[in-house]
């Protein structure tokens with residue numbers, strides 16, 4: 001009898017976590033590495049959030065809480081959904097989990113059976129297909145190339161829906177491309193979904209506050225209120241409030257799903273950390289002005305990186321509307337030869353070349369389901385980004 005479950009054979013370790021680990025190991029060996037792999041803001045958690053956590057510890061909020069979130073945090077989440085998204089969720093329509101990844105994991109485990117299908121536009125966030133496969137369900141990956149702005153079209157969606165489709169996962173702004181759907185684009189997708197009432201939508205809004213220029217973020221259930229009843233609106237503290245280590249994710253959605261998530265969570269993690277919940281409540285209910293300042297800082301970095309990448313031999317880079325990633329196309333470099341004799345046969349080979357020749361660590365497009373490309377996280381200082389882009393320019397120019 002095999003030791004490990006069949007479910008384990010259906011998933012891979014997270015590619016982004018693997019790249020980050022490799023960069024840390026090489027740094028520890030003394031190599032000069034610039035890591036553009038990690039998907040987390042370089043900003044610190046705001047002071048008032050840290051203070052709320054310290055106050056919670058001092059007040060003895062160190063015990064188990066209600067499994068799917070304290071009353072205080074749920075109130076802050078409902079306030080956030082009203083204020084930022086115009087969505088009115090009742091107290092029993094919100095859930096709190098151990099990070100947004102856990103929210104998504106819970107929702108999919110609670111709803112998927114073998115044979116169910118989940119539509120995932122590619123490039124996608126690395127965990128979606130693996131979680132779906134873990135559940136024994138089938139990811140239906142729809143390629144959304146650069147020419148389509150890395151976005152799903154209504155025609156593509158309509159053609160992919162079958163009687164077995166349980167979910168569409170829609171992530172805007174996107175990890176890994178930064179592409180974001182306008183209200184008009186969401187309405188066009190919603191028109192398709194309205195004709196297929198058995199399909200639920202998981203709207204992953206993790207990067208909603210990191211948007212640029214005059215882009216106005218709208219979430220699907222607000223763009224089309226008739227989809228409110230079958231949309232799970234997922235968000236979290238990690239990206240907007242620079243709280244990746246605190247592990248708080250949450251969602252608003254249909255009561256039956258919210259209750260199922262609580263039941264599942266009661267048999268796994270129990271409540272998210274009581275102190276992190278107090279901190280997240282302070283983040284969501286407290287001052288929000290700094291979010292715009294941080295988005296402006298990210299926008300300057302986006303402009304720097306996009307401009308330098310587009311001056312790099314063989315690369316073409318779109319200018320994304322949000323998140324802190326760019327996803328340059330590198331098809332012109334595939335098939336070239338490096339000075340050490342290696343052939344660049346794929347975007348994974350190219351990522352290895354960047355790491356070996358110039359010490360720049362990033363994630364190849366294959367991990368996100370659309371090649372040849374790679375993802376750069378520009379959530380690091382402009383000086384480091386400039387140096388990293390210079391190194392990439394050298395590494396690309398060296399390929400014949």
Ligand code: PLP
Nearest residue numbers: 039099100101125175206236238
């Ligand atoms: N969704 C997307 C698109 C992400 O990029 C991430 C993190 O990288 C998550 C969800 C989960 O974030 P966390 O588990 O830190 O809340």
